[in-house]
Amino acid sequence: MRATVIHGPRDIRLEDVPDPEVRLATDALVRVVASCVCGSDLWPYRGVTETSEPGRIGHEFVGVVEDMGSEVATLKVGDFVIAPFALSDNTCVHCRNGVHTSCERGAWWGGRDEHDLPIDAGQGEAVRVPMADGTLVATPGMPDDAAIPSLLTLSDVMGTGHHAAVSAGVGPRTTVVVVGDGAVGLCGVLAAKRLGAERVIAMSRHSDRQEVARAFGATDIVEERGDAGVARVRDLLGGVGADSVLECVGTKESMQQAIDSARPGGRVGYVGVPAGGAELPIRQLFGSNVSVGGGVAPVRGYLEELLAATMDGSIDPGRVFDLHLPLEQVADAYAAMDERRSIKVLLRP
Template identity: 70%
Template sequence: MRGTVLHGTGDVRLEDMPEPGVWRATDAVVRVVASCVCGSDLWGYRGIAPVEGPKRMGHEFVGVVEAVGSEVRTVRPGDFVIAPFAVSDGTCAHCRNGIHTSCERGGYWGGTARAGHDIDGGQAEYVVSPFADGTLVATPGFPDASAVPGLLTLSDVMGTGHHAAVSAKVGPGDKVVVVGDGAVGLCAVLAASRLGAERVVAMSRHADRQALATAFGATDIVATRGDEGVAEVRDLLGGGADAVLECVGTKESMDQALHAVRPGGRLGYVGVPAGGPEFPVRHLFGNNIAVAGGVAPVRAYFDDLLPAVLNGEIDPGRVFDAEYPLDRVADAYTDMDNRKVIKPLLRP
């Protein structure tokens, strides 16, 4: 079978790999139906995060179960499953607390499980899922092909945008600012709107993303950035936002986000810190700004979000604005890196 490997800056390749198999009693073999490229994949691709040797890529995918180990109980061959971007055993204290990303035995696709073994990447034809019961979520019934993009967003971007909004305690009547117009930022707009925010300000300079933000419920668009953007937001909201959702992870975006929060307001952040700053404790202390978020435990949000996608309440699949066959995965990276596309969907 074939899978995607990042070898270094700008060097991503589809390669032949060993065939999948049930290696452990808790494994499931999944035939990938769709996967995609994440903004965080670009940190390595761009050389911002160091790449130490070849790395299997892809942490978002949906597919069909082909085989399961003897201890697997909740998914069966033929099931359509969604893979959260983190592998989790579902049984440890952290999983029981709903923080599956801190699972004592889990890890990330393309990485190494805390239990010790390597984990496959999702930009591939097949994936062996460890801890299948704790990790994979089967849909009720086999979904229509049209539902695939929306379901795929539950692997990461929709759950992550939702995590930003939940962490910032977005609720009815809130004035919310979203920093970042990538797929996660756009999903954060959708999540904030769904949770009842009265105003949702999307900060974006790109017409296509502005349009999707508006379709997802943004009430205002601010195209300026940095100090200028902060000033515009503060004017618009009469002094700052109740909640700001940071969905980028750079020093600049975090500064912008923090200064858009009103005293007593909340920052929800999900952008992977990419050499970003530490939080400025005196600014937070003096202004009583709460900070919450982190690597999103999207597995915990399926009970809420899966029905919302299946019944059409939300349509986060619209973040995929281009499809590529898997053998053009390198082009998908290039086009996303160049901001030619918001988020590329890959079909094996």
């Protein structure tokens, strides 16, 4: 089959690789229907993180079960399934606590399973899925083609935006600020709206992203950044600051923006992978009683809830995909996201 391999900075290739097959009794073999490029895939693409040797890449995909091992109990051949960006057994104590990203048997796409067998990544034609019962969630019936973009966001960005909102304590009548207008930030707007927020202020300078933010439920857009952005947010919120702030970028500046935008006693929910130097200013947090929670999103734990909301039409997060390309053009997909010509690119094998 063909799968995406990263060789180094800005060197993305679609290559012929061995066909995956069921190796363990708990495996499923999934034919990929759609995958996509994540903001975090741009880190090795840009050389921010090192690529020491060529490796498979991509951790978001949906597809159809083609084969499975004898012990897989919750799936059947022909099921349409959603794969979260992390593998988990869904039974250990951490999974039961809802923190599937800390699963005792957890693994990552493109990595190794507990038997040290290689795991395929998402940007390819097929994937061997270890711990299939724990990792995959099947849709009720075969979805329409039009539903696929929204279902694909449940692999990562919608669950991650939801995690930011939950971690920031968003609920009915909450005032919310979302820092970051990437796909995760936009999904954070949608999640906050869905959870009942009264006011959702999206911080964005890009008209295309502002448009999606408004469609997702943003009540206000703030284009300013830094101190000017904080002043504008406070002005919109009666001088008080927000109850809940979703930090969806991961830089020191964006985290500071988020903390400064919270009211005393407010909560910052962060899901941006922390980039260099992003320590937290504890004295400021102490004095203002602003709390900080979140982290790598346990999207598996949210999947059933968000799948139901997607299927019944309450949310349509698939709008974050503003470019659809065939898998052959995966290198173009990376370039489009790198150059911010696209919010998020969907790939079809």
